Amino acid sequence: MEAAPHDETIRAGGLELRRSDGLVLAGGQVVQTSVRELRLLVALVDRWGRIVSREELYRLAWGGTLRAGDRSVDVYVHKLRAKLEQALPDTAFIHTHPGFGYRFDPVSQGLNRSATAR
Amino acid sequence: MEAAPHDETIRAGGLELRRSDGLVLAGGQVVQTSVRELRLLVALVDRWGRIVSREELYRLAWGGTLRAGDRSVDVYVHKLRAKLEQALPDTAFIHTHPGFGYRFDPVSQGLNRSATAR
DNA sequence: CGACTCGTGAACGAGTCGTGAACGCGTGGG
DNA sequence: CCCACGCGTTCACGACTCGTTCACGAGTCG
Numbered sequence: 047m048e049a050a051p052h053d054e055t056i057r058a059g060g061l062e063l064r065r066s067d068g069l070v071l072a073g074g075q076v077v078q079t080s081v082r083e084l085r086l087l088v089a090l091v092d093r094w095g096r097i098v099s100r101e102e103l104y105r106l107a108w109g110g111t112l113r114a115g116d117r118s119v120d121v122y123v124h125k126l127r128a129k130l131e132q133a134l135p136d137t138a139f140i141h142t143h144p145g146f147g148y149r150f151d152p153v154s155q156g157l158n159r160s161a162t163a164r
Numbered sequence: 165m166e167a168a169p170h171d172e173t174i175r176a177g178g179l180e181l182r183r184s185d186g187l188v189l190a191g192g193q194v195v196q197t198s199v200r201e202l203r204l205l206v207a208l209v210d211r212w213g214r215i216v217s218r219e220e221l222y223r224l225a226w227g228g229t230l231r232a233g234d235r236s237v238d239v240y241v242h243k244l245r246a247k248l249e250q251a252l253p254d255t256a257f258i259h260t261h262p263g264f265g266y267r268f269d270p271v272s273q274g275l276n277r278s279a280t281a282r
Numbered sequence: 283c284g285a286c287t288c289g290t291g292a293a294c295g296a297g298t299c300g301t302g303a304a305c306g307c308g309t310g311g312g
Numbered sequence: 313c314c315c316a317c318g319c320g321t322t323c324a325c326g327a328c329t330c331g332t333t334c335a336c337g338a339g340t341c342g
Contacts, residue, residue, distance in 0.1 A: 144286095145286095
């Protein structure tokens with residue numbers, strides 16, 4: 047029944063991601079995510095610290111090829127950011143790398159951390 | 165980390181569930197449940213805090229495979245919510261996760277600003 | 283400036299979920 | 313034998329959610 051070969055639970059800067067349940071916790075509270083949102087988040091978290099192109103993110107979360115002009119990834123990154131920031135306002139999780147893609151790396155505001163963004 | 169494998173009596177946020185009797189108490193008063201309702205409730209409580217798919221709930225409470233288009237689980241979740249809400253109006257027990265399933269987690273209204281929000 | 287990338291809110295169609303009601307079945311009492 | 317009753321299923325309709333797409337503005341770079 048439970049098929050979870052990977053790490054069942056991922057923890058990152060106040061974020062908790064239970065793969066088997068499809069449950070996301072941030073700061074102790076439940077973050078409601080849709081199926082797409084969760085798959086995108088998992089795709090990003092699995093490549094923690096690395097820049098992931100939109101093409102790859104689309105392939106992982108949607109399962110096809112990203113067509114030219116498709117902004118779906120952008121829109122869903124926005125949705126994820128909104129939900130995560132609502133739960134943990136002082137932490138930035140997803141960073142934009144213009145021309146390359148997105149990168150997942152929790153950075154708490156006010157603390158010294160590698161802020162590679164922009 | 166595992167919460168109560170098969171305890172006799174389960175207590176959760178004003179709810180009391182005795183397995184052997186099949187007795188459900190909420191806020192001190194008895195909640196009359198049918199066999200199906202109780203089995204569904206037990207299935208949810210046993211996976212407290214986790215999202216449980218309709219397929220699994222059907223398998224646990226009914227004992228077969230959920231056919232496409234079968235709304236039985238939805239209807240019985242509704243019945244359970246109605247009965248629990250009548251006993252404890254300020255507590256939400258069963259939360260919906262669209263696309264995933266249902267999750268049992270008692271949340272008292274007004275005292276808790278977290279959990280199921282959108 | 284002009285072209286491009288990205289953020290963000292809104293609108294829309296499709297699908298999912300909540301909910302009341304009708305129906306059928308078995309049970310037990312008159 | 314008939315009827316009332318509780319239980320479980322199914323249906324119908326409304327409300328809500330999801331994913332896509334568009335539109336516009338901000339920011340960036342040569």
